[in-house]
Amino acid sequence: MSVPTTRRAVLTGLAASTLAPAIHAQDRWPARPVKIIVPYAAGGSTDVVARPWAERLTHAFGQSFVIDNRGGASGSIGTEAVARAVPDGYTLLLTPNSALSIVPQLRKVGYDVKKDFSPIARVGDLIGGWVVRADLGINTLAELVAYAKKSPNKLAYGGGGLGTTTQMRLETLKIRAGIDILYVPYRGNGEAMTDLLGGQIQVMNEIIVFPHVKAGSLKLLAISHATRHPDFPDVPTLTEAGYPNADVPLWFSILAPAGTPRAIITTLNTKITEIAGTGDMIRRLREISVVAPTQTPEEIAAFLETDYVENGKVIREANIKLN
Numbered sequence: 001m002s003v004p005t006t007r008r009a010v011l012t013g014l015a016a017s018t019l020a021p022a023i024h025a026q027d028r029w030p031a032r033p034v035k036i037i038v039p040y041a042a043g044g045s046t047d048v049v050a051r052p053w054a055e056r057l058t059h060a061f062g063q064s065f066v067i068d069n070r071g072g073a074s075g076s077i078g079t080e081a082v083a084r085a086v087p088d089g090y091t092l093l094l095t096p097n098s099a100l101s102i103v104p105q106l107r108k109v110g111y112d113v114k115k116d117f118s119p120i121a122r123v124g125d126l127i128g129g130w131v132v133r134a135d136l137g138i139n140t141l142a143e144l145v146a147y148a149k150k151s152p153n154k155l156a157y158g159g160g161g162l163g164t165t166t167q168m169r170l171e172t173l174k175i176r177a178g179i180d181i182l183y184v185p186y187r188g189n190g191e192a193m194t195d196l197l198g199g200q201i202q203v204m205n206e207i208i209v210f211p212h213v214k215a216g217s218l219k220l221l222a223i224s225h226a227t228r229h230p231d232f233p234d235v236p237t238l239t240e241a242g243y244p245n246a247d248v249p250l251w252f253s254i255l256a257p258a259g260t261p262r263a264i265i266t267t268l269n270t271k272i273t274e275i276a277g278t279g280d281m282i283r284r285l286r287e288i289s290v291v292a293p294t295q296t297p298e299e300i301a302a303f304l305e306t307d308y309v310e311n312g313k314v315i316r317e318a319n320i321k322l323n
Contacts (some may be wrong), residue, residue, distance in 0.1 A: 029089050029261075029264050029267070030061055030063040030089065031063070032090065033063055034064070034065045034066070034090050035066055035068050035090060036050060036054055036066065036067050036068065036093070036254070037070055037079075037092065037094070038068065038069050038078065038094055038095070039071065039075035039081075039099055040071045040078070040160055040161075040187075040188045041187045041188030041190060041191065042067075042069045042188070043191075043193075043208075044188035044189035044191075044208070045126065045160070045206050045250075046094065046252065048207065048208060048288050049094070049123065049124045049207075049252050049288065049290055050067050051067065052285065052288075053065075053272075053275075054066065056281060057271070057275070060271050060274075065092075071161075071187050071188055072187065073107075073161075074098070074099070074106075074107070074163040074322075075096070075098060075099035075103060075164070076104075076109045076110070078099075079093060079095060079099045079109070080109065082255070082256075083110070083111035083112075083116035083257060084111075086257070087256065087257040087258060087259035087260040088260070089256065089261065089264035089268075091256070091257065092120070092256055093117070094123065095252065095253065095255070096165060096252050097251050097253070097304070098163065098164045098165045098168075100253075100308070101113070101308040102164065102165065102311050103163040103164075105311065105312050105315055106162075106315065106321070113304070115258060116257065117255040117256065117258055118258050118259070118260050119255050119297045119301050120253070120254045120255055120265055120269055120272070120300075121254050121268065121269050121272040121273070121295070121297075122251060122252070122253045122293055122295045122300050122303070123252050123272060123276070124251065124285060124291070125249070125252075125293060126207050126250040126251065126289065126290055127207065127223060127229050127290065127291070128205045128207060129205060129206070129207075129209050129221075129222070129224065129229065129232075130203070130205050130220070130221045130223075130224065131196075131204055131205070131209045131212075131220050132144060132155075132218065132219050133199065133218060133219070134217055134218055134219045136202060136219070138219065138221070139219060139221070141222040141241040141242070144203070145179055148180060148181050152179070152180040155181045155203050156182040156184050156200070156202055157170045157181050157182065157183055157184065157203040157204060158183075158184045158185075158191075158192030158193075158195055158201040158203075158204055159183065159186065159204070159205075160186055160187065160191075161186065161187065161188075162185045163320070163322055166189065166206060166250075167185070167320070168248045168314055168318070169247070169248045170203075170205070171183070171318040171319075171320050172247075172248055172317075172318050173243065173246050174318070175318045176243050177243065177246070181203060184201055189204075190208070192204060192206075196209075196218070197217060205224055207289040207290065210229070210231065220232055220235050222237065222238045222241040223235055224238055224247050225237060225247075226239075228240075248314060249307070252290075253300055254272065273294045277294070
């Protein structure tokens with residue numbers, strides 16, 4: 001009986017020694033740099049939100065959190081890359097809701113939102129702004145609507161791709177106000193901003209517009225958020241400007257591939273919640289017109305499901321197409 005017992009002991013010991021490195025590696029996470037895939041080009045709103053989070057997470061964990069911009073196909077290329085990544089905590093996705101709750105309803109994508117991701121944290125709600133070039137002489141949203149009605153499709157509005165929240169904001173306002181403004185898709189909002197400042201387009205709605213409003217090159221007409229922008233208290237919200245139910249929320253979250261160890265998900269959510277509550281991060285996000293609500297992974301999953309349903313209603317009502 002001693003031989004089987006010895007063999008069992010040896011086999012048990014081998015199994016334990018085989019599992020130990022994996023368990024220990026998980027306990028030591030992160031033991032190497034972590035990649036955060038941003039499914040849009042550098043310089044756009046998602047990239048602008050991702051940078052301060054990468055910096056704070058790098059500082060908090062003592063390992064580099066590196067931004068990897070993979071733009072294209074309305075965010076679906078980078079999003080699919082994360083869905084197919086090894087679920088070991090070293091590849092994360094930071095994305096706006098459009099890649100999760102809008103694009104999959106408009107085109108075939110290589111991922112299943114409900115099955116391929118593990119939500120980690122909601123890291124920002126965007127306070128957007130409707131702006132026009134200052135040289136147009138348009139000073140209010142009502143004046144923009146009047147101009148567009150008088151000259152259909154003379155104005156062009158730019159955004160980061162097809163099927164994005166930026167596009168949905170325009171299409172929804174067009175339906176509610178009964179106007180026609182041309183939508184011009186770009187690889188990212190940064191490229192759209194370049195053309196807005198250069199005069200190739202005239203209208204935009206994004207967080208990256210505000211520094212140019214302060215500089216005087218753009219005129220802020222209305223705020224896309226439930227409350228006014230703290231830096232522009234005299235500018236009305238879209239609802240206050242006369243267009244309730246015309247706003248489309250834009251929020252950002254961090255997710256991991258499905259199957260990522262729960263311990264890593266919990267560790268990240270806890271640390272992100274902690275960072276979001278610091279005065280430094282609150283001020284930093286405010287500088288880019290973002291507020292960061294705190295939610296558990298389960299709350300984020302439920303919020304995403306609701307967002308998917310609500311965006312579907314907007315898509316059908318506004319008859320948004322990718323071509």
